[in-house]
Amino acid sequence: MSQIQRDLVFGIGLLAFVAPFYWLSYHFTGQEILERARDVGPTFMPRLLLIALAVQAACLVALSLKNLLGNSKPTLAPPPALWHLRPALMFASFLVYVYLATVLGYIVSTMAFLALSLLLLGERKLWKLILLPPAITLSIYLLFENLLEVWLPAGIIF
Amino acid sequence: MGADLLNALGTLLDPKVLLILLTSVPLGIIVGVLPGIGATVGVTVLLPLTFGMEPILGISMLVAVYCGAFYGGAVSAILINTPGTPAAICTVLDGFPMAQKGEAHQALSMAVVASFLGGLFSVFVLSFSAPLIAEAALRFSYCEYFAIAVFGIIMVITSSSRKSFLKGLIMGTLGLFLSCIGQDKMGTVNRYTFGILELTRGVPLLPVLVGLFAVSQALILTEQGAKKASLLRIAGKTGLLSTFREAFRHKLTLLKSSLIGTIVGAIPGTGAAIASFVSYSEAKRSSKNPEKFGTGEIEGVIASESSNNAVTGGALIPLLTLGIPGDPITAIMLGAFLVHGLIPGPSLFVESAPLVYGIFITMVATYFLVLAFGYFVAGPFAAILKLREAILVPIILVVCFVGAYALDSSLFDVGLALIFGVLGYFLIKLGFPLAPIVMGLILGPIAEEGLRQSLMVSGGSWAIFLTRPIAAVFLGLTVLIVLHKAWVLLFEKKG
Incomplete structure (x- = not known):
């Protein structure tokens, strides 16, 4: 997908986002008391901003369409097929890590996440894979829990 | 003011402050040295460390990291031809050729001496101008605050959206809209909370910062894969005193550049890269050997x-005088102030004067430490350039999780950081700038309260803004910028 096509999709998506939020602004609980009193009540700013967003999104769509019709060549070369695979895997493992941290606790889950991430990012030296996860995990743990008294999630193991 | 500054000197006698500065300055230099990390990610990642600290310690730490990172950017600019921070973009132009000629040590020494002198100059201006501005700002009404907030957002949009002003405008408006989520500050109405209790306080700043600046950047680094920098040798040893002598031989350039940097820095939305470009161009223009x-x-x-x-x-x-951050880093610092229950603005100079003057004094000490570390320990800092993303990315992500969780022990905040991390990643990919969202989120409540209070006082008449000269000037400038950009978009940009 070219940059222009992406802008077009984003603009349409933004317009679709604005509409329900504008409708929702008529249904804030307790607003009727304030709305009667003033024009510049709690809905004033959100509605003003949603109208501005709709105008800006429409401009983006119009500009993208104009560029798309006027320029048959895509402005951006298509990205490599797997360009997003590594960030996606990294994010998925981060999600699992966040969940496991609340179940197993910070120490075990962080060590597992670090080891997996190092592998994912191409680290193949065995000593790094073995030594770095516990070293980094315990350094962060000691720094936050003992030195700064900021509590980390505890689970069934630690 | 003089007495306050003298009293604040006592801050440096606190061993905890000294220890914080001694550890934070090298940390700052390290995050500045690493291209792709930079001052914004560094300060965001380190922000959680300040939660358990006293306000003066936490804020001094972030200030020290901030100042250290700005020098650190020069190390990678000189040794690997890649600025560690956008601020060092012009340092590459002459620093790297010097390193290629075997004068790397001379370039690094001059970078640290110039950083030291420029930084000290700006702290001097800050110390003497901020109390005066704060005193004047005490007389500001809602009109002025609304106008300055809107002007600040537009300036950030302008500076961060070089490719497309429209995209920056969308991000700024989106940030302002996000600031409307939660309980209305001027009433009791819940807006867009969807029954979620945590959202009644509004969208919390910290998870947004962690997600947009740190998680998204970690994902971008993941994509790039493991790269090793080819590092030039630090050759050509130069003495510190001779470097100072050489710097003072160019005293006019030094003075002009420091002044430009301080003024540009004080204008919301501009930033160090613009200051660097303007100063470099001016130095070249006025040089006998351009x-x-x-x-x-x-x-x-x-x-x-x-x-x-x-x-x-x-x-x-x-930031200190009006409570208005001019860039993402000062926005993160605003977050640190808020975490400690402090609200930057003119009243800070009245209610927390020792803290404010303590910050000024620790900034001076920070620059002396930047000089010491930068001159004597440049080699080990340069070696950090050999660190691979494979090690950096997981550490950043773990600290992001800890940071988002630690403030309120809340998984909701972690979830928000994840959502904004993915959002930030895709927005970067789509060419949308991230800084305007943060600025909109921070300045939204100031803008909304200012606008609504002003309109209530005037009975709904927008002409109230024309009756207040400062508000009229700032709003006039904002309108001019938007009209100019719209003109460029409609009539000058082809295709």
Whole structure:
């Protein structure tokens, strides 16, 4: 997908986002008391901003369409097929890590996440894979829990 | 003011403050040295460390990291031809050619001396101008606050959206809209909370910062894969005193660049990269040998480094005096103030004067430490350039999780950081700038309260803004900027 096509999709998506939020602004609980009193009540700013967003999104769509019709060549070369695979895997493992941290606790889950991430990012030296996860995990743990008294999630193991 | 400054000198007698500065300055230099990390990610990632600290310790830590990172950017600019921070972009032009000629140590020494002198100059201006501005700002009404907030957002949009002003405008408006989520500050109405209790306080700033600046950047680094920098040797040893003598031989460039950096830093939305460009261009224009710029001219390094470090003091002027951050880093610092229950603005100078003057004093000490670390320990800092993303990315992500969780022990905040991390990643991919969202989120409540209170006082008449000169000037400038950009978009941009 070219940059222009992406802008077009984003603009349409933004317009679709604005509409329900504008409708929702008529249904804030307790607003009727304030709305009667003033024009510049709690809905004033959100509605003003949603109208501005709709105008800006429409401009983006119009500009993208104009560029798309006027320029048959895509402005951006298509990205490599797997360009997003590594960030996606990294994010998925981060999600699992966040969940496991609340179940197993910070120490075990962080060590597992670090080891997996190092592998994912191409680290193949065995000593790094073995030594770095516990070293980094315990350094962060000691720094936050003992030195700064900021509590980390505890689970069934630690 | 003089008495306050003298009293604040006592801050440096606190061993905890000294320890914090001694550890934070090298940390700052390290995050500045690493391209792709930079000052914004560094300060965001380190913000959680300040939660358990006293306010003066936490804020001094972030200030020290901030100042250290601005110098650190020069190390990678000189040794690997890649600026560690955007602020060091002009340092590359002459610093790297000097390193290629075997004068790397001379370039690094001059970078640290110019950073030191530019930084000290800006702290001096900050210390003497901020109390005066704060005193004047005490008389500001809602009209002025609304106008300054809107102007600040537009300036950030303008500076961060070089490719498309429209995209920046969309992000700024989206940030303002996000600030409307939660309980209305002027009433009891819940807006867009969807029954979620945590959202009644509004969208919390910290998870948004962690997600947009740190998680998204970690994902971008993941994509790039493991790269090793080819590092030039630090050759050509130069003495510190002779470097100072050489710097003072270009005293006019030094003074002009420091002044430009401080002024540019104080204007919301500008930033160190712009200061560096303006100073470098001015130094080249006024030089007797402009043709030498770009080939390893030491005056180019002086101009770039003194101006980008002078931005640090300048950028704190609007933050401390008006409560308006001018860039993402000062926005993160605003977050640190809020975490400690402090609200930056003119009243801070009245209610927490020892803290404010303590920050000024620790900034001076920070620059002396930048000089010491930068001159004597440049080699080990340069070696950090060999660190691979494979190690950095997981550490950043773990600290992001800990940071988002630690403030309120809330998984909801972690979830928000994840959502904004993915959002930030895709927005970067789509060419949308991230800074305007944060600015909109931070300045939204100031803008909304200012606008609604002003309109209530005037009975709904927008003409109230024309009756207040300061508000009229700022709003006039905002309208001019938007009209100019719209003109460019409609009539000058082809295709």
